[in-house]
Amino acid sequence: MIQIAIDGPAGAGKSTIARKVAAQLGFLYVDTGALYRAVALHVLRAGAAAADTAAVTALLPSAHISLRYENGLQEVYLQGENVSEEIRTPQVSRAVSAVSAIPEVREFLFGLQQQLARENNVIMDGRDIGTVVLPQAQVKIFLTASPEDRAQRRFQEMQGKGQAVSYETVLADIRKRDEQDTHRAVAPLKQAADAVRVDTTGNTLEESVTRLSRFIRKKLGL
Known part of the structure; x- marks a missing residue:
C-alpha cells in the first residue's frame, strides 16, 4: 500500500488540499485532525476541561468515533451522530491542541490511523x-504558510459558515496553536527529516493542489 504523509501547522490548508489530491489519485483521504477534534468535542460535551488529563482519559472508553465515506467525502461520527460541522467550531479548535497533547488520546487513535493505512x-x-x-x-510533505496567510484563510472560511469572529482573534488563536503544537511534550509538530517543505503563502487553493499533485505523481512515478 502507498502511504503519503502531510504534516503542518493549523490553517495551512492540509485537509482541503489533501482531500482534493487524494480524489485525483484515487487514494483514501484520512483527516487525523478530525479524529482529535471528535475527541475534543466529546470532552467538551461531557463538561470536562481539555487540559485535565485524568478527566479526558476517563472519557476515552465512552468515545465511539468512526469515519465514513459518503458521496466521496469523509464524514466524522461521534456516538453515531455526524459531527463533521460541529468539530470545526472555535470552541473545539481551542480545545483540540490540549486534548491531542495527552498521550492516552494519541494512543487511543493511533491504532485506527494505522489500520486505515494498512x-x-x-x-x-x-x-x-x-x-x-x-x-x-x-x-512525506511538510505543508506550511505564514501565520497571517493561514489566519486569513481560516477567517474567510469561518465567515462563510456564518461564524462571528474577528481576523485578529483568529490570528491570535493560530499563533497560540502553533506555540502549543510545537512545544508539547508528546509528538510535537516538527518536520520529518526526509519530508519536503512546501510553503503555500500567497498561493490559491488550485495552485497548491496542482503543486502537490505534480510532486506526488513525480515522486511515485505515476
Whole structure:
C-alpha cells in the first residue's frame, strides 16, 4: 500500500488540499485532525476541561468515533451522530491542541490511523504523521504558510459558515496553536527529516493542489 504523509501547522490548508489530491489519485483521504477534534468535542460535551488529563482519559472508553465515506467525502461520527460541522467550531479548535497533547488520546487513535493505512492507499494529514504515525511513508510533505496567510484563510472560511469572529482573534488563536503544537511534550509538530517543505503563502487553493499533485505523481512515478 502507498502511504503519503502531510504534516503542518493549523490553517495551512492540509485537509482541503489533501482531500482534493487524494480524489485525483484515487487514494483514501484520512483527516487525523478530525479524529482529535471528535475527541475534543466529546470532552467538551461531557463538561470536562481539555487540559485535565485524568478527566479526558476517563472519557476515552465512552468515545465511539468512526469515519465514513459518503458521496466521496469523509464524514466524522461521534456516538453515531455526524459531527463533521460541529468539530470545526472555535470552541473545539481551542480545545483540540490540549486534548491531542495527552498521550492516552494519541494512543487511543493511533491504532485506527494505522489500520486505515494498512488496508488502503492513503493520504493522511496531521501534526505527527510523517514522524510518528507513518514513519515509513513513501512520500512525506511538510505543508506550511505564514501565520497571517493561514489566519486569513481560516477567517474567510469561518465567515462563510456564518461564524462571528474577528481576523485578529483568529490570528491570535493560530499563533497560540502553533506555540502549543510545537512545544508539547508528546509528538510535537516538527518536520520529518526526509519530508519536503512546501510553503503555500500567497498561493490559491488550485495552485497548491496542482503543486502537490505534480510532486506526488513525480515522486511515485505515476
